[in-house]
Amino acid sequence: MAITPDSSVPAALELRGVSKAFGAVVALTSANLRVDLNSIHALVGENGAGKSTLVKIVAGLYHRDAGDFLLRGESVDFSSTAESKAAGIAVIYQEPTLFPDLSVTENIFMGRQPTNRFGRIDRKAMKVEALRLFERLAVRIDPDRPAEGLSIADQQIIEIAKAISLDARVLIMDEPTAALSGVEVDRLFAVARSLRDEGRALVFISHRFDEVFSLCDTITVMRDGQYISTDPISEVTVDEIVRRMVGRDVTELFPKQEAAIGDVVLSVEGLTQPGVFTDISFTVRSGEIVGLAGLVGAGRSEVVRAVFGVDPYAAGRVIMSGTAVPKNSPSQAMRLGLALVPEDRRKQGLVLESSVARNATMAIRRSLSKLGLIDSHVENKAAAIWSSRLEVKTNALDAEVGTLSGGNQQKVVLAKWLATNPRLLIIDEPTRGIDVGTKAEVHRLLSQLAGEGMAILMISSELPEVLGVADRVLVMREGRLTAEISRTEATAESVMFAATHSQEHAA
């Protein structure tokens, strides 16, 4: 099973010494990637390692500055996505872009619908073909329904169906599993394996090592826009890969410090919003990290948004250290010591065009201002406190937040909320889309904050994170709390069981 590059057989896709710069920012210095047919090739690296840039070059969205780009041994040069597509390359993005108003079938065939002699679209043939594709992928999606409202998993399947109908020989999947549940991941992997067995080449980009190791046969590591290594997956371990990715030892992925658990800080009683969540009761104590697990769509974000006063609720109470938190008033909730770090930091947590300092002080502007004015010196000083403690990597505090990497953006959002000195920190998917090194930093930080007596409620879809960081795990399924599991009893199986209620789905 040695997968040594055999130069006599041309690779399905090969990039050699590819570089790309955007103005002064160098995204790729020398990237290599060689993907064979009949193979699923993992491409891993921290955020900012240049994976996405590489994918966009292959997809024809960017043009490389230098280097070789070969397809089945022949040099190619794409100036548009259409050319890349015509050459047999398909890219499935984390969040597929479909036409929401058009039917599933039209989404698959847009721009190349089967037509009769007079140029009339043959709808019947098109639908038959769509059904045939879905049958082949062993999925059931109504070909006539509009794409709007489809789950991300189904949208990806449609992208894959499109790729197959184009007879793409190279499929690139850019973090396809980030928003999928366990069952959906299994289905996607089954499809990926069958595509591999048909003789296609797949590139799989992911931050989840369990998935990488169970699906892929070869792995390429990138760091800082450079090629690091390529190995058969059987010859490397997770620890080795992580070390190559971060360029240093990550001694422990989930450093957990023990903290003294104190009094109840937050108490939620019978929180109900019809159709969204039902009868949610739990407490969070000081010094405690409570993990809120469950599948995407189980209603976890909705519950914490209701607790914080962003979303409404019909019945129930939220009590913060004995004081009732009023409904629908985030500003009151903040005054009572709550802080919410939302899931979608780009949309809900940051003003991307503003500076790091301005973002970091956003939640405490009132206390910083004198006569309604803010001295930028004062602003910078306040921002510097948490930014330095969180090790935000930025050239200057007045850099635009939008230019920072995902992990550093997350740190700025954290800095913003920590500046309010909360007693309860609610954090929704703290490490989504963040590279391994920064993940560990975020985990260490959460643990440290708990050690200082802060109560933390953490939503996470990543089981290892929940199991590694939380003192207690609450599990939600379809709007209800289905389990409360202590740290010692929490296992991947017990949490997944409560999240799905059926053992076969336990990961």
Next chain:
Amino acid sequence: MTTSTRATAPAPLPGRPRGTNAVTETLGRFVRARETGILLALLIVILVTTIKNPTFLFSGDGWRDLLLTPSILVLVAIGQAVVIITRSVDLSVGSVLGLSAFLTGKVFVSFPGMPIIAVFLIGLIFGGVLGLVNGVLVAFARVPALVITLGTLYAYRGINVVWAGSGRINASDLPKEFLALGTGQFLSIPFLAIIALVVLIAAGWFMKNIRGGRELYAIGSDPSAANLYGLKVTRRIIFAFVFSGALAGLAGVLYAARYGTVDSQAGTGFELDAVGAAVIGGVAIVGGSGTVWGAAIGAILLLTINRALPILGVPDFWQQAVVGILIIGAIVLDRVLALRQSRRLIKERDASHV
């Protein structure tokens, strides 16, 4: 638990028997279609007004007016619908119509023997060229169409005013056969209505069955996805504006034939009626959905209501307000329907995942 069983049941599965289903399916699609509601509203308006005053429908003039009055707006609304479907808007159509109408008069004044068909072609091409200017500006300057076409609305009208001054084209300047076209009929259907219907059928067929038409929907539904799909977005958007301009140009020729008199203000305000007609007819202002059929029915409803309100005893004063309510009502209805639809789709999805 009834919801989950109900929700999974209608999901069509591969290999479902065909036959009687096809009929009920077509019928069901017709009943659910957004256009059906607007058609129903139109029929109700006609029915109620006719009950109040039977000559509204049952007289030579009544029947003729019902079909003739909206014909010109229908043409402009078809073009407008195609542009709105691509997530743009063409506010210059009223000015294009006015310029084309004036040009038509000038052509007849200068070349009295000009064949009528040639004048039609001149109007179409002239409108198309003005539309091309819009399209090129929108596609290449990457400025929202709202701003570009607001600019050309004034620019084209300005040219018209400079050209026409205080002069006007009178019916006496135009050939009799040309004027007869504007009011004449064939089998008691006005020529103008026949022209509008032919254009409507052709445009409707194109938008439904031809790749180019479907791509216009795709571009309006998600422009960035259209780029990723490798669609020729720029070319299609320019096409939509040329199409809209050409129809406005054609409408200008018909305007001259119908009214005989053309001054520098002909067609003022048409753009708003056209946008209103499209929106009332279920063309989503954010693009991607709706049909030219809906826009055409919307145009007929808009002008028919205008004629019906005086008969029903609604003071002049209120007529504009009624049109306004109609437009707002249509938008609110669309929004509600869209929300209901997306909720239903999400429910179906959840049900299928259990």
